[in-house]
Amino acid sequence: MTQSSASSNYRLHGGVRTISEEKLMVAVRVRPLSGNEGPRIVHVVSDKMLVLEEEADSRRDVLRQRRINDKHYIYDRVFSEDCTQEEVYDAICAPLVGDTLRGIAGAVFAYGATGAGKTHTMTGLMSRALSHLFTSIAESKDPDAYEVKLSYIEIYNENIRDLLNPSAGPLELRDEGSHGAPVVAGLSEVRALGAAHVAELLTRGDRARTAEPTHANHHSSRGHALLSVTVCAKVDEGIQRGRLFLIDLAGSERAGLRARRLEGAHINRSLLALGNCIMALSGGARYVNYRDSKLTRLLREVLGGRCRTVMVAHVAPGATQRDTTRSTLHYAQRAAAITNRVEREVVETPMHLSQYRTVINELREEIARLKVKMKDDRSRSKEDLSKEEMSREDAIENTAHLKSLREAIVSTFKQQMRLRRRLMELDSHLLGLALDAERQHAAISHWEARFNRLYKPISIGTRLSTQQSYRGGTGSTGTSSGSSAAASERAEAEVAVEQAWAELAAVEREQEAARTERARVERQLEQVRLRGAQLEQELPAHIGNGPEREVLALVCRVHELEADKLALQGERAARAHDLRRRDLALQRRDAQRRLSDEIITRQRRALEELGVGIEPELGQLYELYQQEIHASTYTESNDVYTPPYLLPPISASTISDVRWSGSSSGSARGSSSGSGGTLPFDARLPRLAPTPRPRTRYSKASASTLKRYASDDSLVMAAPRRSDEAS
Numbered sequence: 001m002t003q004s005s006a007s008s009n010y011r012l013h014g015g016v017r018t019i020s021e022e023k024l025m026v027a028v029r030v031r032p033l034s035g036n037e038g039p040r041i042v043h044v045v046s047d048k049m050l051v052l053e054e055e056a057d058s059r060r061d062v063l064r065q066r067r068i069n070d071k072h073y074i075y076d077r078v079f080s081e082d083c084t085q086e087e088v089y090d091a092i093c094a095p096l097v098g099d100t101l102r103g104i105a106g107a108v109f110a111y112g113a114t115g116a117g118k119t120h121t122m123t124g125l126m127s128r129a130l131s132h133l134f135t136s137i138a139e140s141k142d143p144d145a146y147e148v149k150l151s152y153i154e155i156y157n158e159n160i161r162d163l164l165n166p167s168a169g170p171l172e173l174r175d176e177g178s179h180g181a182p183v184v185a186g187l188s189e190v191r192a193l194g195a196a197h198v199a200e201l202l203t204r205g206d207r208a209r210t211a212e213p214t215h216a217n218h219h220s221s222r223g224h225a226l227l228s229v230t231v232c233a234k235v236d237e238g239i240q241r242g243r244l245f246l247i248d249l250a251g252s253e254r255a256g257l258r259a260r261r262l263e264g265a266h267i268n269r270s271l272l273a274l275g276n277c278i279m280a281l282s283g284g285a286r287y288v289n290y291r292d293s294k295l296t297r298l299l300r301e302v303l304g305g306r307c308r309t310v311m312v313a314h315v316a317p318g319a320t321q322r323d324t325t326r327s328t329l330h331y332a333q334r335a336a337a338i339t340n341r342v343e344r345e346v347v348e349t350p351m352h353l354s355q356y357r358t359v360i361n362e363l364r365e366e367i368a369r370l371k372v373k374m375k376d377d378r379s380r381s382k383e384d385l386s387k388e389e390m391s392r393e394d395a396i397e398n399t400a401h402l403k404s405l406r407e408a409i410v411s412t413f414k415q416q417m418r419l420r421r422r423l424m425e426l427d428s429h430l431l432g433l434a435l436d437a438e439r440q441h442a443a444i445s446h447w448e449a450r451f452n453r454l455y456k457p458i459s460i461g462t463r464l465s466t467q468q469s470y471r472g473g474t475g476s477t478g479t480s481s482g483s484s485a486a487a488s489e490r491a492e493a494e495v496a497v498e499q500a501w502a503e504l505a506a507v508e509r510e511q512e513a514a515r516t517e518r519a520r521v522e523r524q525l526e527q528v529r530l531r532g533a534q535l536e537q538e539l540p541a542h543i544g545n546g547p548e549r550e551v552l553a554l555v556c557r558v559h560e561l562e563a564d565k566l567a568l569q570g571e572r573a574a575r576a577h578d579l580r581r582r583d584l585a586l587q588r589r590d591a592q593r594r595l596s597d598e599i600i601t602r603q604r605r606a607l608e609e610l611g612v613g614i615e616p617e618l619g620q621l622y623e624l625y626q627q628e629i630h631a632s633t634y635t636e637s638n639d640v641y642t643p644p645y646l647l648p649p650i651s652a653s654t655i656s657d658v659r660w661s662g663s664s665s666g667s668a669r670g671s672s673s674g675s676g677g678t679l680p681f682d683a684r685l686p687r688l689a690p691t692p693r694p695r696t697r698y699s700k701a702s703a704s705t706l707k708r709y710a711s712d713d714s715l716v717m718a719a720p721r722r723s724d725e726a727s
């Protein structure tokens with residue numbers, strides 16, 4: 001697998017073609033009755049209809065009243081508790097997998113109250129969809145033409161977490177791109193190698209989800225989970241991109257434990273925003289406010305966008321759930337009125353900036369040459385025509401020759417454009433691979449810093465054994481003092497690092513293959529260019545007045561338009577690339593800051609354990625640092641948000657020793673003025689630990705890469721060199 005993009009786009013754009021306008025498919029799944037939820041009030045009548053028993057208004061004629069009040073609901077599909085996971089998959093998700101392979105985006109989202117069965121359904125769909133996808137690819141004509149990538153995020157307390165890289169901090173959601181597409185900056189997209197690999201990734205992601213017991217569900221998901229599967233395939237027009245979004249929403253819940261109020265409020269707020277979007281879209285509103293929550297911003301394509309979307313509403317059948325069931329069924333009915341414009345997406349491959357420039361320059365040169373020839377020829381042909389009358393036979397012969405010449409010129413031009421595009425694709429691919437490599441280095445670096453050790457090699461072939469010398473490592477094995485959490489984190493680190501090395505090796509192999517292919521295409525392009533030049537040489541002698549000249553002028557115009565188009569694409573690519581570069585830099589800063597936090601926290605603990613006082617100025621710096629972190633993690637929407645990175649307060653005893661009250665309250669925003677602060681600097685303070693030895697492999701690689709970023713406007717980023725790594 002390869003973790004690739006520095007950002008993931010949740011909106012589809014590029015060369016798209018509308019397939020059809022379609023209503024959302026709405027299905028309802030009723031889960032089995034559980035022991036403590038009263039008598040059954042939801043009855044599945046058919047695979048399209050269910051009945052919700054309502055309470056009788058009066059005690060007289062209860063049966064009659066009930067019949068009047070009971071409400072019938074009709075949906076595209078209703079699944080009773082007897083329906084298997086397989087049946088649900090076949091009915092709603094299997095067709096979307098076929099679509100994904102054809103470049104069409106599809107989505108399934110599970111909706112409903114807590115404990116209604118959303119995660120149960122989505123877990124079944126996710127594993128089946130991915131194994132179906134890989135089977136279909138394997139059975140296709142050209143399995144190698146496909147590439148599958150996964151990203152998996154959770155929105156928890158309005159923060160976006162990368163479930164495939166949970167140690168990364170909260171990710172930023174940006175509106176960018178030509179359509180204001182929401183982009184999750186810094187999200188890892190992992191290239192999936194096969195069904196088994198995907199199963200492992202999903203397990204890893206699911207383990208990282210936030211779950212707590214609630215009154216209705218002992219393992220309740222407390223955040224919304226969005227799995228995005230992207231399938232790219234090479235087609236004649238460019239790269240066809242199909243996407244499948246599988247979304248497990250958190251369930252709404254009435255106010256519960258104090259500790260859960262915050263997350264409950266966030267869940268309810270985002271679900272309310274989602275409900276509002278559903279109501280607005282189903283009512284045909286001209287303006288739909290997606291901006292009220294991150295969830296709705298991310299689901300913009302899924303609701304009222306370009307996806308073929310299925311909503312699976314989940315209900316519990318018991319009487320105690322009547323209100324939530326009614327509300328869920330109501331929203332599901334409204335959602336059925338939403339229309340999406342389903343489209344097939346073929347994106348032109350993003351190109352490499354320097355390549356844009358080269359191609360544009362070449363095109364402009366070609367245009368200039370053709371124009372000169374036309375000009376020369378016009379004057380000459382006028383002279384010629386005035387001096388000598390061309391025989392009729394010659395004229396016919398010339399016209400025929402010119403026609404075939406013109407066709408040959410146009411054909412070589414097309415070939416050149418195709419080969420140039422291929423070159424750009426390869427450059428762009430190489431650029432992506434370099435970023436992939438960088439990302440793997442960053443992942444290894446993260447774990448090495450986390451455990452202050454160099455990781456042991458893994459045996460995944462001869463290639464990796466060359467890395468052994470570097471990774472022989474000096475770090476301690478870091479034997480944990482028995483904490484099982486620490487042990488499991490270490491085990492996770494081992495697996496993550498092992499995968500990172502394996503991916504690095506895969507990336508290098510791919511880089512090699514891409515370079516070979518690039519050299520081959522370059523040779524081919526040179527031959528075609530020579531041929532084109534020869535054909536142009538023939539032009540002046542044969543061109544005449546009239547329609548031929550017009551056609552030639554048209555060829556020039558086509559060249560000009562192509563050049564203009566490329567110039568525009570180049571600008572767009574430069575902007576996109578710049579953003580990716582900034583994302584990577586931000587990620588680095590974030591990692592550095594975490595490391596600083598860790599160092600400061602440990603040093604503070606050491607100070608406490610040694611019972612030494614700290615000088616007031618240092619105390620104030622701690623306080624300032626804490627406030628800075630608080631300010632930078634405090635977001636508008638999180639008015640009751642607790643920043644995750646607060647450093648632990650210094651214990652009261654240490655503080656009282658120094659009569660400095662700065663952070664003794666433990667408050668993130670405690671006063672830093674201090675009441676004392678008169679104690680001189682304590683000579684027993686431990687020295688700062690020496691700066692951790694930089695990981696040569698990563699630091700050098702990143703330094704050289706960043707330097708290139710700064711100085712080289714060609715935007716080509718080289719993968720870290722082996723010589724760097726070995727040192």
Ligand SMILES: Nc1ncnc2c1ncn2[C@@H]1O[C@H](COP(=O)(O)OP(=O)(O)OP(=O)(O)O)[C@@H](O)[C@H]1O
Pocket residue numbers: 030031032081112113114115116117118119120121214217219220221222249250251252314
């Ligand atoms: N169709 C079903 N058949 C059998 N068991 C089910 C079914 N649906 C749900 N369950 C069981 O009901 C319990 C609650 O389901 P689940 O965790 O999927 O609910 P949820 O809607 O995701 O809840 P939350 O929003 O709190 O995460 C689980 O123990 C699950 O195994």
